[in-house]
Amino acid sequence: MKVTVDRRIYPESVISKAVYSLCDRYSIARMLASEHFEELEAPGAGPSFEADLLQALNDYKLRQIIADETRDVKTILYAAAFGGDDTFSADDVQD
């Protein structure tokens, strides 16, 4: 079973995390097909592979968006919690 993924939609880090999360169930080979497309092949996998992969890709993409958007505020909140620094302001967060 082979699935072609557009890396403009699912960035490399998202594909890596999705593949990692599925590697207990599937043995997945990754091949760059072109500048933007990557082929993910799971030899011997049934049709459930495609559905599982797409679900994982979508979920990890959402997680990635949340992580990217909240990176600064997370740093600030952790610094305030463990560094004792509560002098941050909204200017420290990049929109």
Added chain:
Amino acid sequence: MPRLSAATIHSQLMMSRTDRNYHLLPFNFVRLCGREVLVNELGDMIVAPAGTVERIVERRMEDDGLYKSLMSNFFISREAIPPLSGLYAARLHERKSFIDAGPALHIFVLTLRCNQNCRYCHASSRVIDSPDCTMSVTVLDQAVALMMQSPSREITMEFQGGEPSLLPELIRHAILRADELNRRACKTIHYVLCTNCVNLSPGLLELCAEYGVVISTSLDGPWWLHNANRGTCDSHARVVAGIEKARAAVGHDKVSALMTASRLSLDYPREIVDEYLCRGFNSIFLRALNPYGLAADNADWADYTDRFVEFYKQALEYIIELNRRGIFIVEEFASIVLKKILTPGGSGFVDLQSPSGIINSVLAYNYDGGVYCSDESRMLAERGDDYFRLGCTADGYESIVYGPRAKKIAQTWAAEALAGCSDCALRPYCGADPVRAYSTQGNAYGHRPTSLQCRKHKAIIEHLISLIIERADEVLPIFSSWTA
């Protein structure tokens, strides 16, 4: 005036009720029971319909109850930095307050000698007359001195083995030494004696009563199951008699028991729970075998893990049923996880911490003077692997806790920085376990998709959340009583 179609009116109404003006705060999600379970860094959990996370990310949230709940529970915020960020930081700190405290649990492996011969022994015990496997007084004094240097104001001194009750004088010496040093240190010291209760002498029980020593023993289930696990025909009778003797000496509530689920145990969840009730316990810790000591030789851990999870669910279901009938009994592992889900604080349970409980909360002093990260890591050493050996009792406290080995281990002890854990929605309820990863997967970093520990923890935590989602009215009053 142009006429608007019903679809346009609906669309405009939806637009006016849709709030795009908010910022995301750090959170993660997992799909369970056809819903999305959202969990933030504080461990707060919101159960929402499928598709919610996408709507949140795409700023398509409607101004409804869910939106308000997300706002008030630190999932989204009107400001880039939430107005109550001080509260957020305080709660985050409280949840990981153990980081500042220093090692609180100090395990003293007084001897490897044991008077039983359990089939699954984790502790690499040796026969009762084995030479050269008992702690010397010199090593014991050094270990107690190290323990007292921990910054933790509250300390638990736990005597392990082998069977520590074979050495009552060594226990007495350790307690008196700690008591003496504590006149200056002024810490609160708790004592725990981990014993099979088979051979508790009156003198030892007197000492336990005097110093409030908690006696922790092992009871695997009904007599036929316990004896089969222990490889004897009278172990159960002797343990039960020992429990009664200990209760009479130190008080009913100062005696606790742990069960370990052998392969045989997995077919008898109700019988094991009934045995605990019958012996007057109102809590039970459903504990899987650990892959250390003799247990490491068991074949097919994957099959065992899956069967254990089923066993756990059946036993938990029975425990819920008993509680519903008015019989109070707590499942301790569930209670630890539920504290993390249902209350703002952590649990204090060192096996489910991040950074890991090793070194941060636990030090283990082996009979030979070796200082290890945890009891499990010294068990590993008994099999010839010293990876988690921090030093020896003659070393200084700083060189042990902040030394090069500790720094190396620290690279793998934070779930926040481990592949598979960092993106897991259940991370605030779980922990990192580099010792387990090392012993089962060959490196301390570990590989989550194939980790049986991860599989077991995920299955149990997801089961508990599923119960909360699907049977809230029935289970929440029970779960809340366990976490009070």
